[in-house]
Amino acid sequence: MSGFASEIREGTPESDDARSPESSRVVDPARENDEQIVEAALRPKRLADFPGQPRVRDQLDLVLRAARQRGTAPDHILLSGPPGLGKTTLAMIVAAELEQPIRVTSGPAIQHAGDLAAILSSLAEHEVLFLDEIHRMSRAAEEMLYLAMEDFRVDIIVGKGPGATAIPLELPPFTVVGATTRDGLLPAPLRDRFGFTGRLDFYDPADLARILRRSAGLLAVQIDDDAVVEIAGRSRGTPRIANRLLRRVRDWAQVHGDGRIDRGAAAAALDLFDVDPVGLDRLDRAVLDALCRKYGGGPVGITTLAVAVGEEPDTVETVAEPYLVRQGFLERTARGRTALRAAWTHLGLIPPHTAIGQDVLPFDGVATRFE
Known part of the structure; x- marks a missing residue:
């Protein structure tokens, strides 16, 4: 495996311990020193558990169900929207719903066509390739991706100058899931090769409240309903911010109280971290x-x-x-x-x-x- 990509087997039965009763019940406190581990543990694993974005969720569910019934790889998927709304989570869910492994990389990590060729040539049939910040790929890599997405092949250039030879390499069917915060920067030829495009919008307070209650349960935190409302109202419509604020409020309640989060504790903690009542920092x-x-x-x-x-x-x-x-x-x-x-x-x-x-x-x- 090259240094610029990683593989996560979220959807394979042999490694799907994320859905076991014990692991889905609570986050291990001993591992909470790693913020990335905590964020990953709080992410829903299936579309049915994904809160908010009902339009995108229903459309994606239809695309994935149809592909499973046909036994084929679904069309390439583009997810766009501001940071923190669940694009990475949905990419992981796509692999889990298809029961296929997922290869994870990002646009800035692919600066040469050879980097992309190395990843594509190692993909298994029906595997999911997640390209985060896809709009930041180099031009040479983009042009190689056009051919790979449309014809499932890449041309490997051997040699230089007039004597260079292009050797076609056939690829198994796979699905690209691209994520971007600035879809306007995507070249039209690349955008047109995605069969499904989902635009994620900011969440309303009710959806954020559901997310916070679920996260509090996984973190084994006792929280009152009015405290949930308080945190949701200051989370800027973004689940990532809501979960981060929940952890900071939990810290405040642990140090200055009995560990239970009420509205007073939530307001005091958020004021301490310079988050005002409408979410401005x-x-x-x-x-x-x-x-x-x-x-x-x-x-x-x-x-x-x-x-x-x-x-x-x-x-x-x-x-x-x-x-x-x-x-x-x-x-x-x-x-x-x-x-x-x-x-x-x-x-x-x-x-x-x-x-x-x-x-x-x-x-x-x-x-x-x-x-």
């Missing part, structure tokens, strides 16, 4: 604070805003901005970022009088502080 509030206090509500360019909060523009644009836009705090315009009325209210500031009754607060050129 330190970076989110810094962006809004700079936009409103320093630049009068904008518009202001993303680079200027990033400098004001001491972060890279990519960090502000990909980490903080999507949630702020979705929550109605921020608007992206051709002239730059502007603060909406909710941003001023959340910070406890009074918007400029000229902006009263308007959704977007214009900047008159004077960075005035309104309190």
